[in-house]
Amino acid sequence: MAALTGMQIYKNLPRSNCKECGFPTCMAFAMQVAAKQKALGDCPRITDDAKNSLADASSPPMKLVTIGPEGKQFTFGQETVMFRHEERFHHATGVAVRIRGALTEMQVDELVAAINRADFMRAGEKLAVALCAVEVDGYADPAGRVQRIAQNCRVPLILMGDNPETLCATAQAIPGQRPLLCKATPANVEFLAKLAAGAKCALAIGAGTLEELADATQKAKANCVDDLVLAFSDKNTSETIRQLTIARRAAIKKNFRALGYPALVEVNADSPEAETVLAATFAAKYAGIVVINGHEPWELLPVLTTIQSIYTNPQVPNAVEAKLYAIGSVTENSPVIVTTNFSLTYFSVAGEVERSKIPCYISVVNTEGLGVLNSYAGDKISPEKVLKTLQEQKVAEHVKHRKLIIPGLLPIFKGELEDISEWKEVIIGPESASKIPAFLNSVWK
Amino acid sequence: MQLPDVNEKWTHRINTVTIGATKEQGGTRGKTITVGGQTTLPSLTFEGATPNKPVIAGYVADTPPDWPDTLKNAIGKEINSPAEWARKCVETFGVDMINLSLIGADPSGKNSTPAECARVVESVLKAVDVPLIIRGCNDEEKDNLVLLECSQASRGENCLIGSAKEKNYRTVVAICKADKHKIIAEAPVDINIGKQVNILLQDSGFDLNDVVMFQTTAALGYGLDYVYTILERARTTGIKGDKLMAMPQLCDVGGETWRVKEAVADEDVLPGWGSLQKRGPMWEAACAAAYLQAGADILIMAHPAAIATIKMLIQRLS
Numbered sequence: 001m002a003a004l005t006g007m008q009i010y011k012n013l014p015r016s017n018c019k020e021c022g023f024p025t026c027m028a029f030a031m032q033v034a035a036k037q038k039a040l041g042d043c044p045r046i047t048d049d050a051k052n053s054l055a056d057a058s059s060p061p062m063k064l065v066t067i068g069p070e071g072k073q074f075t076f077g078q079e080t081v082m083f084r085h086e087e088r089f090h091h092a093t094g095v096a097v098r099i100r101g102a103l104t105e106m107q108v109d110e111l112v113a114a115i116n117r118a119d120f121m122r123a124g125e126k127l128a129v130a131l132c133a134v135e136v137d138g139y140a141d142p143a144g145r146v147q148r149i150a151q152n153c154r155v156p157l158i159l160m161g162d163n164p165e166t167l168c169a170t171a172q173a174i175p176g177q178r179p180l181l182c183k184a185t186p187a188n189v190e191f192l193a194k195l196a197a198g199a200k201c202a203l204a205i206g207a208g209t210l211e212e213l214a215d216a217t218q219k220a221k222a223n224c225v226d227d228l229v230l231a232f233s234d235k236n237t238s239e240t241i242r243q244l245t246i247a248r249r250a251a252i253k254k255n256f257r258a259l260g261y262p263a264l265v266e267v268n269a270d271s272p273e274a275e276t277v278l279a280a281t282f283a284a285k286y287a288g289i290v291v292i293n294g295h296e297p298w299e300l301l302p303v304l305t306t307i308q309s310i311y312t313n314p315q316v317p318n319a320v321e322a323k324l325y326a327i328g329s330v331t332e333n334s335p336v337i338v339t340t341n342f343s344l345t346y347f348s349v350a351g352e353v354e355r356s357k358i359p360c361y362i363s364v365v366n367t368e369g370l371g372v373l374n375s376y377a378g379d380k381i382s383p384e385k386v387l388k389t390l391q392e393q394k395v396a397e398h399v400k401h402r403k404l405i406i407p408g409l410l411p412i413f414k415g416e417l418e419d420i421s422e423w424k425e426v427i428i429g430p431e432s433a434s435k436i437p438a439f440l441n442s443v444w445k
Numbered sequence: 446m447q448l449p450d451v452n453e454k455w456t457h458r459i460n461t462v463t464i465g466a467t468k469e470q471g472g473t474r475g476k477t478i479t480v481g482g483q484t485t486l487p488s489l490t491f492e493g494a495t496p497n498k499p500v501i502a503g504y505v506a507d508t509p510p511d512w513p514d515t516l517k518n519a520i521g522k523e524i525n526s527p528a529e530w531a532r533k534c535v536e537t538f539g540v541d542m543i544n545l546s547l548i549g550a551d552p553s554g555k556n557s558t559p560a561e562c563a564r565v566v567e568s569v570l571k572a573v574d575v576p577l578i579i580r581g582c583n584d585e586e587k588d589n590l591v592l593l594e595c596s597q598a599s600r601g602e603n604c605l606i607g608s609a610k611e612k613n614y615r616t617v618v619a620i621c622k623a624d625k626h627k628i629i630a631e632a633p634v635d636i637n638i639g640k641q642v643n644i645l646l647q648d649s650g651f652d653l654n655d656v657v658m659f660q661t662t663a664a665l666g667y668g669l670d671y672v673y674t675i676l677e678r679a680r681t682t683g684i685k686g687d688k689l690m691a692m693p694q695l696c697d698v699g700g701e702t703w704r705v706k707e708a709v710a711d712e713d714v715l716p717g718w719g720s721l722q723k724r725g726p727m728w729e730a731a732c733a734a735a736y737l738q739a740g741a742d743i744l745i746m747a748h749p750a751a752i753a754t755i756k757m758l759i760q761r762l763s
C-alpha cells in the first residue's frame with residue numbers, strides 16, 4: 001500500500017490553520033496523519049472530495065481482486081513491479097480451464113471431475129487449477145449447467161459470454177457464488193456493471209484499445225464496481241504482450257488508476273502444445289489469469305511449474321529442510337554425500353543421484369539457503385558444521401563405512417574433516433552436479 | 446482517455462553477432478545466422494527495435510547422450526551418427542543451426558580423442574550447410590585439447606565455440622582468435638561471474654562483439670527462476686548501457702531438460718502426471734518459452750515436437 005506523505009495530505013486540507021483539530025497548523029495535523037497518529041476525519045473541515053482523492057492516492061496502484069465465495073476463493077492483482085528481481089511477483093497466475101459451450105452434459109461432468117483432480121505436489125508445494133471458465137452462450141439452459149458446475153467444482157467460476165442477458169441470467173442462477181463475469185465491452189459495460197454490483201461479482205472488461213478499455217473501467221467504476229479485470233483475447237501474441245506491458249506500466253509506474261486492475265488472457269491456439277507454451281509465456285508476462293482448454297496433466301504441469309518458478313520470491317533464498325535424505329533403496333553400504341540446503345543445489349544433486357541409479361544418502365547442511373561457494377564465503381559451512389550436522393542426523397548409524405563425499409568446490413575441507421571426525425576417508429566430489437553419475441560409477445565401486 | 450507515456454528510454458543496443466560463413470565469406474555455409482541487435486525487451490516494439498528473431502539450434506552430440514527412450518525414438522536411428530542426426534535436425538525438424546556437443550570426449554566416458562572429435566566436426570559441416578555451435582564435454586583440461594582441434598577443423602566457418610569460463614578461458618580465447626570463431630562466455634548461474642568472464646575476455650583482447658553469453662541453463666522447475674532473472678537482468682542492464690552485458694544470450698534447454706525426472710520418468714514413477722510421451726517435450730517447450738520472455742536469443746533444443754512448438758511460438762511472437 002502506497003503510504004501518503006505529509007505534503008500530499010496537506011495539499012488536500014483546507015489550509016486555514018483554524019486549530020479545531022487541536023493542532024496549531026494544518027501542516028502539523030498533516031504530519032500526524034502521515035505518521036498514522038491521527039485520522040483524516042479528525043479535521044472537521046475536510047471536504048468529501050479531498051477525502052476521496054486521498055483514499056485513491058493511498059490505495060495500491062493495482063487492485064486486488066477476489067473471485068468466488070468464502071472458502072473457495074481466488075485472489076489476484078496488487079502487483080507492484082515489472083520485473084521479479086525488483087521485489088517479487090505477489091499473486092501467482094491462476095490457470096482457468098475452459099468448459100466449452102459445445103460440450104455435452106456428460107462431457108462437462110467429466111471435465112469438472114478432471115479439474116477437481118488436477119492438483120499436484122511439486123517441490124513441497126501444491127499446484128492446482130485455480131478456476132473453471134464456463135462458456136454460457138450457444139446451448140440450451142446455461143443457468144442449469146452453471147448451477148451444476150458451481151455445486152460440483154472445487155474452484156470458483158468465470159462465466160464467459162458475449163451476451164449480457166445470458167451472463168446476467170447465469171450469474172443470478174448462482175447467488176452468492178461471486179463468479180467473475182467475463183466479459184463486458186465498452187458498449188454494454190454499464191449494464192453489466194450494475195449486474196456485477198448487485199451480485200457482488202468482479203467484472204472483466206475487454207476493448208479494442210487500451211484507451212477504450214480505460215474509458216470502460218471508469219464507466220464501471222461510476223456504476224459502483226471496482227473489482228475489475230482487464231480482459232485480453234490473444235490473437236497476436238506480441239501485441240497482447242505489448243498491451244499487457246503498457247497497462248501494467250501505466251498502473252504501477254504512473255499510478256494510472258483506469259488500468260490499475262489485474263489482467264486475464266484468453267489463450268487461442270490450434271493445438272494443445274501451442275496453448276501450453278502460450279500459457280507459460282503469459283504466466284511470465286503479466287497475466288493474472290490464463291484461460292486455456294487443456295486439462296491433461298501433461299498440459300497443466302509445465303504451465304503450473306512455470307508459474308511456480310516465476311512467482312517464487314527471489315528475495316528469500318530457496319531452501320530445503322536440512323536433514324538426511326535417502327535417495328533410492330539405500331543400505332548400510334550406500335554412499336553419503338554432503339551438500340547445502342540451497343534448494344537448487346539440493347535438487348540438482350538429488351536429481352543426478354537418481355539418474356546414477358546408485359542409492360545414496362544426502363546429508364544436507366543448513367547453510368541458510370546459500371549455495372556451496374556463497375555459504376563458504378559467508379561462513380555458513382565449515383568442517384565443524386559438517387561434522388555437527390552428521391552427528392545431529394546420526395549418519396554414522398545409517399552406514400557401516402566411514403567414507404564421506406564432500407562438494408567438489410570445497411576440497412580444503414578434506415584434511416580437517418579427516419582429522420576431527422570418525423569419517424576417515426573424505427572423498428572430494430565433482431564440482432558440477434551433472435558429473436555425479438559418472439563420479440559415483442567410477443569412485444563408488 | 447489518454448494513456449500516460451510509459452515508454453522506457455533504453456539507450457543502448459545489444460551487440461549483433463553473426464554465426465557461420467558462406468562461400469563468399471570464406472566458409473561453406475548456405476546461410477548465416479544473426480542474433481542480437483535489440484534496443485528493447487522482447488516484443489516491446491513500441492519503444493525500440495527487435496531486429497533479429499530468436500533462433501533454435503538443434504542439439505547434436507558425437508555420441509548418443511544418456512537420454513530416455515521417448516526422446517531417442519522421437520529423433521530416430523540417426524541419433525547414432527552425428528552427421529545424420531544433424532541432417533535430420535535441419536531437414537526434418539527445421540532448426541536454424543546445429544549445436545554439436547562433443548560429450549564423447551569426456552575422460553570418464555568414451556574418452557574420444559581430439560582428432561576423433563575434429564573428424565565429427567568435419568562430418569557435420571559436410572552433412573549440413575547451417576552455422577555451427579561447437580561445445581566440449583565440460584572437462585576443462587580435455588576441452589582445451591578438443592576445442593583446439595575442432596576449431597582448426599572448422600576454420601573459416603565462423604562457428605560459435607564454447608565455453609570460456611572464469612577459471613578457464615585463455616585457451617578458448619586463443620583458439621577463437623586464431624581461427625576467427627565466435628565465443629561462448631559461460632557462468633554458473635551467477636550474474637556477477639557472468640560479467641567477470643566478459644571482463645576477462647575483453648582484457649585478453651577479445652572483441653566483445655564476438656561473444657554470446659551463456660549463464661548456464663536450468664530446466665523448468667530446477668532453478669528456472671534464477672536463470673530467468675539473470676537473463677532478464679543481463680538484458681535490461683545491456684540496453685541501459687552496460688557494454689559488458691550487451692551480448693546475445695544462449696540457453697541449452699535440450700541439454701538440461703532431458704535429465705530431470707519430469708522429462709524422464711513415466712507414470713509408473715509419477716502417477717497422475719500424464720503420459721511421458723507428451724510431458725517430456727512439453728517440459729522442454731515450456732522452459733524454452735519462459736526463457737524467450739527473459740531475453741534468450743539462441744535456444745539449444747532436442748525433441749522434435751518441442752522444436753516444432755517453439756518454432757510456432759517464435760513465429761507468433763514476431
Ligand code: SF4
Nearest residue numbers: 017018019021026043
Ligand atoms: S482542523 Fe483542519 S483546517 Fe483546521 S487546522 Fe486542523 S487540519 Fe487545518
